Amino acid sequence: MQSNRYHAKCEGDCCSLCCTRIENLGVTKGHNVILENVNIHIHCGELTAIIGPNGGGKSTLLKALLGEVPYTGKFRFLNSKGDRSIEPVIGYVPQHLDFDAGIPASVSDLFVACLSKKPAWLVRPGSVRKRALEGLRKVNAEHLLDRRLGALSGGELQRVLLALALHPVPNLLLLDEPVSGMDQGGLELFYSTVAELRHNYDLSIILVSHDFDQVYRHADRVVLLNRTVIASGTPQQVFSDEKTLKCFGITGFFMGGGVPGGKEGGEG
Amino acid sequence: MMLQAWYDIVEFLLPFEWAEHNFMKNALLAVLLVTPLFGLLGTMVVSNKMAFFSDSIGHGAFTGIAIGALLGGLKPLVGAVLFSVVFAVVITIIKNKSRTSTDTIIGVFSSTAVALGLILLSSGGFNRYSSYLVGDILSVRPNEIILLMVSFAAVVTLWVLIFNKVLLVSINPSLAASRGVNTLLVDILFTVSIAVVVTITIQWVGLLIINSLIVLPAAASRNVTANMRRYHFVSVAISMFAGISGLIASYYLNTPTGATIVLIAAIIFFVLFLVRRKFSH
Numbered sequence: 001m002q003s004n005r006y007h008a009k010c011e012g013d014c015c016s017l018c019c020t021r022i023e024n025l026g027v028t029k030g031h032n033v034i035l036e037n038v039n040i041h042i043h044c045g046e047l048t049a050i051i052g053p054n055g056g057g058k059s060t061l062l063k064a065l066l067g068e069v070p071y072t073g074k075f076r077f078l079n080s081k082g083d084r085s086i087e088p089v090i091g092y093v094p095q096h097l098d099f100d101a102g103i104p105a106s107v108s109d110l111f112v113a114c115l116s117k118k119p120a121w122l123v124r125p126g127s128v129r130k131r132a133l134e135g136l137r138k139v140n141a142e143h144l145l146d147r148r149l150g151a152l153s154g155g156e157l158q159r160v161l162l163a164l165a166l167h168p169v170p171n172l173l174l175l176d177e178p179v180s181g182m183d184q185g186g187l188e189l190f191y192s193t194v195a196e197l198r199h200n201y202d203l204s205i206i207l208v209s210h211d212f213d214q215v216y217r218h219a220d221r222v223v224l225l226n227r228t229v230i231a232s233g234t235p236q237q238v239f240s241d242e243k244t245l246k247c248f249g250i251t252g253f254f255m256g257g258g259v260p261g262g263k264e265g266g267e268g
Numbered sequence: 269m270m271l272q273a274w275y276d277i278v279e280f281l282l283p284f285e286w287a288e289h290n291f292m293k294n295a296l297l298a299v300l301l302v303t304p305l306f307g308l309l310g311t312m313v314v315s316n317k318m319a320f321f322s323d324s325i326g327h328g329a330f331t332g333i334a335i336g337a338l339l340g341g342l343k344p345l346v347g348a349v350l351f352s353v354v355f356a357v358v359i360t361i362i363k364n365k366s367r368t369s370t371d372t373i374i375g376v377f378s379s380t381a382v383a384l385g386l387i388l389l390s391s392g393g394f395n396r397y398s399s400y401l402v403g404d405i406l407s408v409r410p411n412e413i414i415l416l417m418v419s420f421a422a423v424v425t426l427w428v429l430i431f432n433k434v435l436l437v438s439i440n441p442s443l444a445a446s447r448g449v450n451t452l453l454v455d456i457l458f459t460v461s462i463a464v465v466v467t468i469t470i471q472w473v474g475l476l477i478i479n480s481l482i483v484l485p486a487a488a489s490r491n492v493t494a495n496m497r498r499y500h501f502v503s504v505a506i507s508m509f510a511g512i513s514g515l516i517a518s519y520y521l522n523t524p525t526g527a528t529i530v531l532i533a534a535i536i537f538f539v540l541f542l543v544r545r546k547f548s549h
Binding site: 063067090094099104106109112113122123174 | 308311315427431435436440441443445446447490496498500
């Protein structure tokens with residue numbers, strides 16, 4: 001794990017890579033403190049997995065980064081010299097689409113709506129179609145271009161959304177529990193695609209996940225979030241941390257040697 | 269005058285008895301301008317499950333007309349449009365900010381608006397305004413057709429400019445926000461355009477059936493379409509077909525025009541509903 005050694009060496013500053021810094025972030029809804037004092041530092045090219053119990057604020061953190069939920073503290077994206085924060089392009093793959101499954105919108109319509117100024121109800125621009133096909137090819141989904149959104153399986157929809165999130169190529173990619181409703185084959189394909197992307201594009205990826213097995217195998221860093229950062233580090237460090245075990249109430253669960261298995265279900 | 273050209277065209281193209289009267293020529297032009305708008309806006313009203321919302325907009329417009337009538341001076345329509353726009357904006361903002369169920373919020377506002385409208389109108393002699401409940405498209409006057417032309421141009425332009433954003437917000441608000449869409453603003457523009465179209469046309473279509481004209485063509489269209497272009501095209505086509513054939517049928521059958529149009533649209537809906545399996549992708 002060469003990349004881990006490299007990043008461990010320069011923990012704390014950006015060491016000539018671009019990076020994302022979340023400093024002292026807090027979110028309060030009414031009288032409820034959802035998140036407080038959250039500090040996360042992500043280098044480009046890293047896949048950071050956020051795990052934590054339900055209601056621990058994982059999805060809220062993503063919503064704050066998207067600007068949907070007001071927050072206190074700082075969220076900065078620094079360029080490679082680490083001296084200037086820029087406005088990052090954020091790609092987002094939602095947990096699930098809560099849309100009307102009967103809507104007559106095709107995958108192509110979704111790409112036109114995102115990538116073109118011309119209205120999807122009037123035209124179908126060839127240039128956007130070409131870009132959409134290229135994007136879908138990267139996630140093995142080019143055959144889905146003219147399918148209706150409501151007719152896609154969970155896994156197919158997630159891959160389409162991933163392809164969409166890469167147009168334009170983002171600085172920061174937010175994936176919210178992208179595995180819900182996916183079969184094992186689709187899951188494997190999704191994670192290998194994501195892992196490949198971060199090397200090819202030098203992306204920072206934040207992944208909210210319940211699938212510890214996949215997190216253990218693919219994440220560079222893991223952050224355990226329960227209102228604040230409880231533990232963070234490499235997957236090995238976090239999964240063997242006593243606080244992690246305590247948080248999920250399963251003593252010794254991860255200690256059985258090698259790759260921990262099991263999935264935690266439910267909403268984030 | 270512009271309308272004279274229209275009369276000449278109709279007389280040349282449609283040498284039928286129903287097309288001899290000027291009020292039918294006016295009504296035909298009004299139908300040609302209004303039904304495409306219902307077909308267009310209806311697509312996203314249906315996809316966003318906003319049928320109840322657009323219904324309550326009609327109720328807001330009704331109250332607006334009452335307030336406009338009471339204020340006098342200005343035409344009732346100006347007051348009505350202003351009121352229903354404010355009404356639509358307020359509901360949209362509350363809907364976005366509150367955790368209460370959308371249905372409940374709309375229900376509360378809608379019934380309040382109707383009650384207020386009825387009380388205000390009864391103080392000024394209700395019968396004068398009862399036409400707003402049923403509507404009469406044959407009463408369209410030439411100067412009102414100009415207003416319809418302006419609304420037509422405005423709504424089509426708006427739909428070209430904001431449709432992609434409306435679609436994204438409909439599919440997933442967070443996804444839309446991540447792509448720089450101001451979701452609340454898009455929501456407001458969309459609901460305001462519905463409010464304006466409904467308020468302007470309510471005197472010819474009537475409060476009781478205006479919502480059916482928005483919902484039915486789109487609801488029928490989605491039975492047999494799988495992408496946005498066909499969805500819109502079929503919806504507009506159904507809306508216009510029902511409008512024109514309803515107008516002509518009502519002339520010969522001596523039935524209320526608006527209700528005849530709705531009935532034809534409803535028949536189309538049921539037919540397409542029955543054949544929908546053949547089109548599912």
